[in-house]
Amino acid sequence: MGVSTVDVTVAPALREESRAGWVAVAGAVLLVAAQAYGVLTSPPDRDMGHLQKIMYVHVPAAWNAFIAFFVVAIASLRYLWKGRTRDDLLAAAAAEVGALLTGLTLALGMLWGKPAWGVWWTWDARLTSTAVLFFMFLAYLILRAFVEDPERRAQWSAVVGLLGALNVPIVYMSVRWWRTLHQVQSSPATLDASYTWPLRANAIAVMIILIGFIAHRYRSSVIAQAADDLLDRAALAEGRSRA
Amino acid sequence: VPDNSPYIVAAYAITWLAVIVYGLRLRRTRAEAERRLANARQSAGGAA
Numbered sequence: 001m002g003v004s005t006v007d008v009t010v011a012p013a014l015r016e017e018s019r020a021g022w023v024a025v026a027g028a029v030l031l032v033a034a035q036a037y038g039v040l041t042s043p044p045d046r047d048m049g050h051l052q053k054i055m056y057v058h059v060p061a062a063w064n065a066f067i068a069f070f071v072v073a074i075a076s077l078r079y080l081w082k083g084r085t086r087d088d089l090l091a092a093a094a095a096e097v098g099a100l101l102t103g104l105t106l107a108l109g110m111l112w113g114k115p116a117w118g119v120w121w122t123w124d125a126r127l128t129s130t131a132v133l134f135f136m137f138l139a140y141l142i143l144r145a146f147v148e149d150p151e152r153r154a155q156w157s158a159v160v161g162l163l164g165a166l167n168v169p170i171v172y173m174s175v176r177w178w179r180t181l182h183q184v185q186s187s188p189a190t191l192d193a194s195y196t197w198p199l200r201a202n203a204i205a206v207m208i209i210l211i212g213f214i215a216h217r218y219r220s221s222v223i224a225q226a227a228d229d230l231l232d233r234a235a236l237a238e239g240r241s242r243a
Numbered sequence: 244v245p246d247n248s249p250y251i252v253a254a255y256a257i258t259w260l261a262v263i264v265y266g267l268r269l270r271r272t273r274a275e276a277e278r279r280l281a282n283a284r285q286s287a288g289g290a291a
Contacts (some may be wrong), residue, residue, distance in 0.1 A: 051247040057258045058290045111254045220276045227279040234287040
């Protein structure tokens with residue numbers, strides 16, 4: 001009987017496997033087009049020349065990391081409220097992809113900072129708060145890897161996830177709240193019009209990849225969870241039949 | 244303006260490296276989860 005219950009639970013995840021994969025592939029194809037559009041059509045910046053092209057990978061990575069952490073916050077809150085395992089798994093999936101994008105944001109920022117500022121790194125408010133965000137979500141992933149009790153792992157993760165997500169507005173506003181070497185937020189208000197659409201196109205492409213990655217990771221976790229539940233039930237049934 | 248091409252090329256290369264490596268890792272994770280489920284079904288069948 002246990003098998004059929006798990007089949008019902010997992011079947012949608014198995015069916016939607018290819019859909020999540022194809023979403024990520026579609027995002028990657030769109031990203032090629034968006035990068036070509038940005039690199040080939042936007043004029044060199046007055047001060048930075050073609051170095052400005054790094055914006056098309058750096059800024060979309062940062063924006064989408066913020067979206068991932070927003071998902072972490074919502075799913076963590078839902079878990080703490082309703083206690084549903086699936087919300088915990090969704091938060092974990094989004095945290096993993098968010099950490100990847102934050103790490104990428106930092107690496108790309110360093111590649112932009114060295115030629116623009118003359119240094120790979122400086123303890124400026126934007127860079128420091130982004131590094132704190134990155135390490136908080138690394139801690140989140142390490143916590144999940146080391147806590148074995150599923151309920152305790154989910155509760156602690158939800159709290160760390162919420163605390164980490166609270167850092168996002170600080171990262172975003174840091175360039176306004178403190179004097180920073182980092183420029184103010186890139187937006188249509190602060191950018192030349194010729195850079196706006198390539199930036200939007202790249203951000204949308206990365207967002208589609210983000211959705212595909214989170215969905216794929218989440219469904220893998222649902223399947224793994226179903227396998228664990230099935231083994232638990234089988235062990236319980238075996239124990240009962242022996243007794 | 245100096246030639247900053249190496250930085251630009253490195254930025255795009257790192258981006259694609261991250262996307263491809265993580266994408267492949269997701270595929271592996273998925274395959275592993277499905278293997279675990281198949282094994283669990285077998286074990287559950289055996290137990291029943």
